Amino acid sequence: MPADYAAPFRFRHACLAIFIFLIGLTLAGSARADGPRRAGLVVHFGGGRTQTACVAFTGDSISGMELLRRAGFNLVTAYAGTAVCKIDDLGCPSDNCFCQSYAPPYAYWAYFHSHGDGNWSYSQVGAADYQVRDGQVDGWSWGPGESSPPPGLRFDEICLAPTAIPTSTPAATSTPLAPTPTLTPRPPTATPRPPTSTPIPPIATALPTEAPATATTSAPPATRTALSTVETPAEGLPPLAITATRRPATATQRPLPTPSPSVTLTPVSTTPQVTPSHTQTAGPSTTSSNTSMLSPLSETTTPAPQPSPAPTAVAAAASAAGQPLAYGVFIVMVVGLLGLLVVRSKPRG
Amino acid sequence: MFHPAVWLLWLLAAAVPALSTRNPLYLVVVLLCATVVYQAVAARSPLAHDWRLVLRFALTLWVLTLVFDVLTWHYGATRLLALPDNWPIVGGPITLEALAFGLTSGLALTTLLLVFAAFNAAVDHYQLLRLLPPFLYQAGLVTSIALTFIPQTVASIRDIREAQMLRGHRFRGLRDLVPLLLPLLTTGLERAIQLAESMEARAFGHADPAPNPRTVQRFGLALGTLAVCVGLFAYTYFAVSRAFALAVILAGLVCLALVLMQSGRQRHYTRYRRRRWQPHDTRLAFASALMLTLTFARLWLDPAALAYDPYPAITWPPFDPVIGSSLLLLVAPAWTRK
Numbered sequence: 001m002p003a004d005y006a007a008p009f010r011f012r013h014a015c016l017a018i019f020i021f022l023i024g025l026t027l028a029g030s031a032r033a034d035g036p037r038r039a040g041l042v043v044h045f046g047g048g049r050t051q052t053a054c055v056a057f058t059g060d061s062i063s064g065m066e067l068l069r070r071a072g073f074n075l076v077t078a079y080a081g082t083a084v085c086k087i088d089d090l091g092c093p094s095d096n097c098f099c100q101s102y103a104p105p106y107a108y109w110a111y112f113h114s115h116g117d118g119n120w121s122y123s124q125v126g127a128a129d130y131q132v133r134d135g136q137v138d139g140w141s142w143g144p145g146e147s148s149p150p151p152g153l154r155f156d157e158i159c160l161a162p163t164a165i166p167t168s169t170p171a172a173t174s175t176p177l178a179p180t181p182t183l184t185p186r187p188p189t190a191t192p193r194p195p196t197s198t199p200i201p202p203i204a205t206a207l208p209t210e211a212p213a214t215a216t217t218s219a220p221p222a223t224r225t226a227l228s229t230v231e232t233p234a235e236g237l238p239p240l241a242i243t244a245t246r247r248p249a250t251a252t253q254r255p256l257p258t259p260s261p262s263v264t265l266t267p268v269s270t271t272p273q274v275t276p277s278h279t280q281t282a283g284p285s286t287t288s289s290n291t292s293m294l295s296p297l298s299e300t301t302t303p304a305p306q307p308s309p310a311p312t313a314v315a316a317a318a319s320a321a322g323q324p325l326a327y328g329v330f331i332v333m334v335v336g337l338l339g340l341l342v343v344r345s346k347p348r349g
Numbered sequence: 350m351f352h353p354a355v356w357l358l359w360l361l362a363a364a365v366p367a368l369s370t371r372n373p374l375y376l377v378v379v380l381l382c383a384t385v386v387y388q389a390v391a392a393r394s395p396l397a398h399d400w401r402l403v404l405r406f407a408l409t410l411w412v413l414t415l416v417f418d419v420l421t422w423h424y425g426a427t428r429l430l431a432l433p434d435n436w437p438i439v440g441g442p443i444t445l446e447a448l449a450f451g452l453t454s455g456l457a458l459t460t461l462l463l464v465f466a467a468f469n470a471a472v473d474h475y476q477l478l479r480l481l482p483p484f485l486y487q488a489g490l491v492t493s494i495a496l497t498f499i500p501q502t503v504a505s506i507r508d509i510r511e512a513q514m515l516r517g518h519r520f521r522g523l524r525d526l527v528p529l530l531l532p533l534l535t536t537g538l539e540r541a542i543q544l545a546e547s548m549e550a551r552a553f554g555h556a557d558p559a560p561n562p563r564t565v566q567r568f569g570l571a572l573g574t575l576a577v578c579v580g581l582f583a584y585t586y587f588a589v590s591r592a593f594a595l596a597v598i599l600a601g602l603v604c605l606a607l608v609l610m611q612s613g614r615q616r617h618y619t620r621y622r623r624r625r626w627q628p629h630d631t632r633l634a635f636a637s638a639l640m641l642t643l644t645f646a647r648l649w650l651d652p653a654a655l656a657y658d659p660y661p662a663i664t665w666p667p668f669d670p671v672i673g674s675s676l677l678l679l680v681a682p683a684w685t686r687k
Binding site: 060063082103125126128129130131133323325326327329330333334337338340341344345 | 374377378381382384385388389423424425426431434442587589660661665667668669670673674677680683
C-alpha cells in the first residue's frame with residue numbers, strides 16, 4: 001500500500017523539482033541578461049609580450065573582429081575584412097595576409113576562444129563570423145597556429161575590477177602597484193541582495209541622466225592592459241575607473257535616483273606612468289561604449305583608435321555600378337531558357 | 350545522339366560551374382540548361398528515369414541541407430530569431446546568412462544532380478567503358494561485369510521476396526531477412542560460376558597468356574609514381590620551389606603515361622560496336638570546349654569571379670554577363686539530329 005501512493009508522491013516531487021529548476025534557470029538567465037556585457041581579449045605577440053583588453057558592449061554579442069577593433073588595436077585585415085593580417089606592428093601586409101605561413105618559422109594570427117576559464121580552443125570559424133558573448137574571452141596569438149595558444153588568462157583576471165571592488169575593498173586598496181580605487185558606497189541600502197545576483201559592472205544605463213556629476217567617470221568600457229610577463233597577470237591590474245553598483249537582481253526594478261548606490265572613485269595612483277587624463281568621461285549614455293582606456297604598465301602603447309579598413313564597401317561600390325544591367329541580362333537568359341523548355345515540351349506532350 | 354566522349358566533355362563543362370560556384374544566378378542558368386538537355390535527350394532515350402523522381406530526390410536533398418544549415422550554423426550578421434542558448438547544437442541565433450547558404454548549397458546539389466541525370470539519360474555505361482584505354486582493360490572488364498550484376502541482383506531480390514511471400518513469409522524484423530539473404534547469396538554465386546564457365550567456353554583468356562611486364566616497365570611505373578608523390582609533397586610544403594615541384598610532377602606523369610601506353614600496346618584488343626565520330630559531335634565538342642575555355646579564362650583574369658559567400662553579411666550575388674552567356678553554351682546538346 002505505501003508503494004501505491006509513494007510513486008505518485010515521488011513523481012509529483014520530481015515534477016516540482018523540475019519546475020523549480022526551470023524557473024531558476026529562467027531567473028538566472030534573465031538576471032544575467034540584465035546587465036551590460038563584457039568580453040575579454042588576450043593578444044599574444046610572442047616572446048612574453050601580451051596585451052589584454054576588456055570590452056563592454058551592448059546587445060547579445062559582438063563578432064570577434066568587432067571585439068578586436070573596439071579594443072583599440074591597429075588592425076590590418078584582408079579578404080573583405082575577414083582575415084586579420086596585422087595587429088599593431090606585428091604581422092603581414094594586406095595584400096599578402098599570411099606571408100609568414102609559407103616557410104618556417106610559420107606564424108600567423110591564430111584565433112582562439114575561451115569561456116573565461118583560461119582554457120583555449122582553436123577557433124573553427126573566422127573572427128567576423130564568431131559571436132562573442134558576455135564573459136567569454138577571445139585570444140589572438142602570433143605563432144604557428146593551434147599549438148601556440150595565448151597565455152591562459154581567466155575572464156576575471158582580464159575584466160577584474162568590477163567583481164573585485166564590491167567584495168574585497170581592503171585587499172584592493174592594499175595593492176601598491178596598481179592605482180587602486182577606493183570606494184565610498186553612499187547608501188548602505190544596497191547590501192541585501194538576492195542569491196542569484198551577479199556582480200554587475202557599472203553602467204551608464206543604470207544611472208539616470210540626473211545622476212550626480214561624480215558619476216561621469218562611469219565605466220570606460222574598454223580597458224587595455226599591457227602585461228610584461230605572462231606569469232604575473234595580477235600585476236597588471238587595470239585601473240578601472242568604475243562606479244560599482246550592485247543592485248537587486250529583480251529584472252523589473254528600476255533604480256531610482258535616490259537609492260542608486262553610486263560609488264565615487266578616487267584613483268590613488270602610485271605609479272608615475274598612469275596618467276589620469278586617460279580616464280575618458282563617458283557620459284551615462286549607452287552609445288558611447290566604444291571608448292577605450294589604456295593603462296600601460298610595462299610598455300607604452302598608443303591608443304590610436306584605428307579606423308577599420310572597409311574593403312567590402314569598396315568592392316560593393318565597384319560591383320554595384322553595372323549590376324542592374326547584368327541582372328537584366330540574367331532575367332532575359334532565364335526567361336529564354338524557360339521559354340525554350342515550354343516550346344520544346346509542347347509538341348510531345 | 351552524340352559520341353560518348355563528347356558527352357563526357359559536356360559533363361565536364363557542366364559540372365565545373367556546378368561544383369565550383371555557390372552563386373545562385375549562375376547555378377540557375379546551369380540548372381535550366383541541364384533541364385532543357387534532359388528533356389531533349391529523355392524523349393528518345395530508354396535510359397531516362399522518371400523526371401519527377403529525380404526532382405523529388407533533389408527537393409528532399411535541398412530541404413535537408415537547408416534545415417541542417419539553418420539550425421546548426423549560427424554565424425552571420427543578420428539575425429532572424431534566436432533559439433535558447435542552452436539547447437545543444439541547434440541553440441543560438443538563426444541568421445539570414447545561414448538560410449542563404451543553405452539555399453545556395455541545396456541549389457548547387459540540385460544542379461549537379463540534374464546535370465548527371467541528363468548525362469545518365471544520354472549515355473550508356475557500357476559505351477563509356479568501351480572508351481577506356483587498353484592498359485585499363487582488366488578494370489573495364491570487371492566494372493562492366495559489376496554493372497551488369499547490379500540490376501540482376503535487384504531483380505533476383507524481387508523474385509525471392511515474391512516467392513517467400515507466396516509461401517506465407519512476412520518481413521517484419523531483421524531476423525526475417527535471413528530467408529531473403531540466403532537464397533540471394535546462392536543465386537549470386539551460381540550466376541558468377543555460370544558467367545565464368547561461359548567465358549571459359551568462349552576461350553576467354555586462353556589465346557595468349559598475358560605477358561609478364563618487363564623490368565623496365567616495372568621500374569618506370571614505380572619511378573613515375575614516386576616522382577608524382579614527391580612533387581606533390583614538395584608543392585604543398587615548400588613554397589620556394591613551386592616551379593621545380595611542378596616540373597617533377599610533370600616528369601612523373603609523362604613517365605607513367607609512356608609506360609602505360611607501352612604496356613597497352615603489347616596486346617591487341619578489338620572493340621565491340623565502335624561508334625563513328627560525326628560532324629555534330631565536333632560541334633558539341635567545340636561548344637563545350639569553348640564554354641570551358643571562357644570560364645577558365647575569366648577565372649584566370651579574376652580568380653574570385655565565380656565566388657559568392659553570404660558570410661559575414663549577406664549581399665546580392667554578382668552576375669557577370671560574360672560568364673552567364675558562356676554558361677548558355679551548355680544547352681547545345683538539346684539540338685541533336687532528329
